[in-house]
Amino acid sequence: MAATGDGPWLDDAAGRLVRPYTVSNGRTRPTTALDLLTQVMATGTTPFGYLGPEHAQALDLCRAPVSVAEVAAHLKLPAAVTKVLLSDLVDCGALTERPPAFHNPTDRSLLEAVLDGLRRQL
Template sequence: MRPYTVSNGRTRPTTALDLLSQVMATGVTPLGYLGPEHTQALELCRAPVSVAEVAAHLKLPAAVTKVLLSDLVDCGALTTKPPEFYHNPTDRSLLEAVLDGLRRQL
């Protein structure tokens, strides 16, 4: 199935979601019809999980996944919180350590 079909042609979520945003099911049952992808996403969110992880499990593009998750947030079935950075993500020593690790993998 084409990704734009899954999101009903929508390309923008109504909720601001980052790839590292955490989403979690609230226990509220959504009213109305949800597609199978919505149901799968909701199942994946029983425990806090990142948007990127949900996209990977659903094998859907991140943009489509954000639309699906946004639908679930809008109906109260999911809650979201922004990513928490314990370190400065632009800290030079952190970036150099990541680069060094990547070089060793190649």
């Protein structure tokens, strides 16, 4: 039975009925270099041509700067598929991307801040 408001694309017992790589037309490589920490944001430009519902959802999530990882989590899609979708939106000018604000993801002070935040959540 489908959950209310999800339409035919989700099923309570089976989960997503459309395979993730169907969303990206089987493509596994984005045309724009994106990593999980890359920040993406909508430009306000209306994309031309057909975009699928996942593209529209991703664009809606990007009204404020957000990481690729966060978009993937909200869309409940693999990161590789999300990168392809976001890359499509960058290519048509609907999104802009920028590298993460920090350059060393293994910086000890950053990792300690993340650990402290996680401990506060528990």
